[in-house]
Amino acid sequence: MTNSLRPVPVYPTLAASTLRPSANWRRWFPFSEARGVWTFSGRVALYHGLPLLNLPPKSVILVPNYHQGVEIDTLLAAGYQLRYYRVGERLEIDMADVERRLDAHVSALYVTHYFGFPQPLASIRAFCNAHGLKLIEDCALSLFSRDGKQWLGTEGDIAIFSVYKTVPLPHGGFLATRAGAPSAALDGAPFTSTLVQTMDLINHTLRVTGWGGVEQSIGRATRTAKRMLQWNRHETIQSGGALWDSRLLGHAASGSVKGWIRLVNRDRVIAHRRRNFRRLAWQLKGLVPYPFVDLPAGVCPLFFPIMVPDKVRFQQDLAALGVESVNLWDASHPSCPADLAAEVAHWREHCLELPIHQELQECTIDRVAAAVSAVWQQHHSHARRSVVVENAGLEAKLVSMSM
Numbered sequence: 001m002t003n004s005l006r007p008v009p010v011y012p013t014l015a016a017s018t019l020r021p022s023a024n025w026r027r028w029f030p031f032s033e034a035r036g037v038w039t040f041s042g043r044v045a046l047y048h049g050l051p052l053l054n055l056p057p058k059s060v061i062l063v064p065n066y067h068q069g070v071e072i073d074t075l076l077a078a079g080y081q082l083r084y085y086r087v088g089e090r091l092e093i094d095m096a097d098v099e100r101r102l103d104a105h106v107s108a109l110y111v112t113h114y115f116g117f118p119q120p121l122a123s124i125r126a127f128c129n130a131h132g133l134k135l136i137e138d139c140a141l142s143l144f145s146r147d148g149k150q151w152l153g154t155e156g157d158i159a160i161f162s163v164y165k166t167v168p169l170p171h172g173g174f175l176a177t178r179a180g181a182p183s184a185a186l187d188g189a190p191f192t193s194t195l196v197q198t199m200d201l202i203n204h205t206l207r208v209t210g211w212g213g214v215e216q217s218i219g220r221a222t223r224t225a226k227r228m229l230q231w232n233r234h235e236t237i238q239s240g241g242a243l244w245d246s247r248l249l250g251h252a253a254s255g256s257v258k259g260w261i262r263l264v265n266r267d268r269v270i271a272h273r274r275r276n277f278r279r280l281a282w283q284l285k286g287l288v289p290y291p292f293v294d295l296p297a298g299v300c301p302l303f304f305p306i307m308v309p310d311k312v313r314f315q316q317d318l319a320a321l322g323v324e325s326v327n328l329w330d331a332s333h334p335s336c337p338a339d340l341a342a343e344v345a346h347w348r349e350h351c352l353e354l355p356i357h358q359e360l361q362e363c364t365i366d367r368v369a370a371a372v373s374a375v376w377q378q379h380h381s382h383a384r385r386s387v388v389v390e391n392a393g394l395e396a397k398l399v400s401m402s403m
């Protein structure tokens, strides 16, 4: 398969270009944290990190109106009450709104760094100290990201990471904590789960690197392995996804994850993601609206978000041109009040996330830009034609009424 026909994956694969064994990973934040804990995924890290905060039972945690949903499910499953606060136009925390929502029942503030972009940690920390609140940093989307020189996740009383979103792993979450290690002992990930998610990752890698024949053989091997283990996808656990599955909560990451992470070169991950983000921004400038115009120093972006009128159709048309994208976060959690949910409804309806990860070369980013711009033009000329047809229909109606 030629480069131009290969699908552009939205998540990194195991392709060799960014995999260089490194003995250094234990020195990288958050893995450098003496009390850090590997978990099956980010939500598991959150669930087991919460007891370390010693919050009064059933006390209130302030959470943002723009959320994925599983982090909210996790906080509720842990027995806390939630109160939502507002984020602004660029998803920045609205501290005045947070302050208005304080009362004696509030014990913690939950802060999400969206797409790897930092919330203002220094002022948030000062606010939490002034009001006696614990700070929970959600870094599920911001592994290896910094606010200037400060790593995201170093200010919170606990911070959670979803490691497999940034680097190619079958699963893996991480809990960084200033408050002691979790008391619950977690079981390793089920063997079948690790096996099948690893096979998925290998299949994914072969598909996008053009080794389709090998992929088919691996696909057959995966199916045989599943039959031999009499395994069915719903019978074991999987990382990722927006659905709540309490079975995940008892599991750590498998030992193999710590082997895979050695193959990651953190500095390359950061440098390539930044280079790709900037290149895509430059290519799409003036063509397609995108909310994060600047890339501040230290940010390690997860995706490149764009705002499109019909994101489901846009995603399908992009996929037809071989470019994958992410369309998640389309629904507010049912516990979020309707007025606050409505304030971020445009993000949920219009935000589509494009690939910029470490493995993509500059020529692939140019392909992404060309595909996005082609789909945008196609949608807009279609929209213009519909307006002309609607206007023509209206004119015909007016003419017939005036006769």
Ligand SMILES: Cc1ncc(COP(=O)(O)O)c(C=O)c1O
Binding pocket: 041, 042, 043, 044, 067, 068, 070, 071, 112, 138, 140, 141, 161, 162, 163, 172, 173, 239, 240, 241
């Ligand atoms: C903001 C946020 N927090 C937490 C999580 C949970 O992470 P994981 O899927 O690794 O459990 C997610 C998952 O997408 C998320 O988007």
